[in-house]
Amino acid sequence: MTLQRMDNVGIVVEDLAAAVAFFTELGMEVEGRAEIEGLFADQAVGLDGVRSDIAMMRTPDGHGKLELAQYHSPTAIGDGSHNPPPNTLGLHRVMFAVDDIDDTIARLRRHGAELIGEVAQYKDIYRLCYLHGPSGIVLALAEEIGR
Structure with missing residues (x-):
């Protein structure tokens, strides 16, 4: 088996509309929107009672994609720091x-x-x-x- 492609990068946001407006201003296009919930969602992400809205954003060349997700249930978690320094562990940028x-x-x-x-x-x-x-x-x- 070989890797076919990188499909997208998923980012959880507090305000989906604001994030879509931001990335649209950058030049990305909304490819689609969906409400995600149900057993398949719970199984895929390993959480119970998942209910979220997503927007798939695509770069103008069609090759790069971001999946923006706003969780309604369970509530998204974080450490409260919205301005982590560039050397924070995890997804860098x-x-x-x-x-x-x-x-x-x-x-x-x-x-x-x-x-x-x-x-x-x-x-x-x-x-x-x-x-x-x-x-x-x-x-x-x-x-x-x-x-």
């Missing part, structure tokens, strides 16, 4: 390539994004930054400049 990093940051700030550090330049190749998105999601942006 999701990176997106953009055409204009400054414009992208400005548009995402209107949806609550906050820079973690600053926009940095790596040689004459990339401009990069990390930001906090909805529900403390760490996002990275990269603008290729060395063509």
